[in-house]
Amino acid sequence: MAIHRKFLKSNKKDRTFINRDIRAKEVRVIDPEGNQSGILQIHQALAMANDHGLDLVEVSPNARPPVCKIMDYGRYKYEQTKKKQEAKKKQSTVQVKEIKVRPKTGEHDLQTKIGHITKFIGNKDKVKVTVMFRGREITLSQQGRDVLSKIAESVNEIATVESYPKFEGRTMIMILAPK
Structure with missing residues (x-):
């Protein structure tokens, strides 16, 4: 059990929180078009994301309050992996x-x-x-x-x-x- 907890702690850094996993009481919300909706309570932001039929994704957890964007989480994850692959391609290794x-x-x-x-x-x-x-x-x-x-x-x-x-x-x- 202790090993499992330790694993979760180490994984927390690179984990993106979505919807109900977001722990902040209030967040800065960016709507699907990219416009700022202001600082909202987490339950209001979740309701707004639900109205759009999308996910509330925490894109900047270190900001105060955290910045969350209403978007399709699957697409966001796909774009992040593509960015990592592009960065890896451009990286040249000198032996x-x-x-x-x-x-x-x-x-x-x-x-x-x-x-x-x-x-x-x-x-x-x-x-x-x-x-x-x-x-x-x-x-x-x-x-x-x-x-x-x-x-x-x-x-x-x-x-x-x-x-x-x-x-x-x-x-x-x-x-x-x-x-």
């Missing part, structure tokens, strides 16, 4: 792809990695280029910086350096973003 190299990576391997970076940048993804140092290679930090600057130079027409090379433990990291 961060990672390319790992070593300070002594060969020229051909480096060109292959640059090809991958070009492809990722072409897909509008950010690229995190990591130079990994093993054992005594940590003394080759200048070679690591040279590798990163070579990569940055070769993709400078399609990408910008968002985060310049910096050490994080035994790795050196640089982040590239599409222009």
Whole structure:
């Protein structure tokens, strides 16, 4: 039983109250045409909605007094889901792809990695280029910086350096973003 109550409490925030579920004593009413009918007692607002054959929907519960609109609740719910879907479509997710190299990576391997970076940048993804140092290679930090600057130079027409090379433990990291 306690779990059920807890679930109801967490669901209360995103719940839209309609008709008799509205707890306020008086509400600001907007009629179906969009005109304000003023502040009415809840029973008067419910009677008004009933006369129109529609629902009384609380559209702004945080206002004092709460704002309620006389409308078809099913249609309102449908429009809200459509708005959420449209917002989700317009939202673009930027992924961060990672390319790992070593300070002594060969020229051909480096060109292959640059090809991958070009492809990722072409897909509008950010690229995190990591130079990994093993054992005594940590003394080759200048070679690591040279590798990163070579990569940055070769993709400078399609990408910008968002985060310049910096050490994080035994790795050196640089982040590239599409222009």
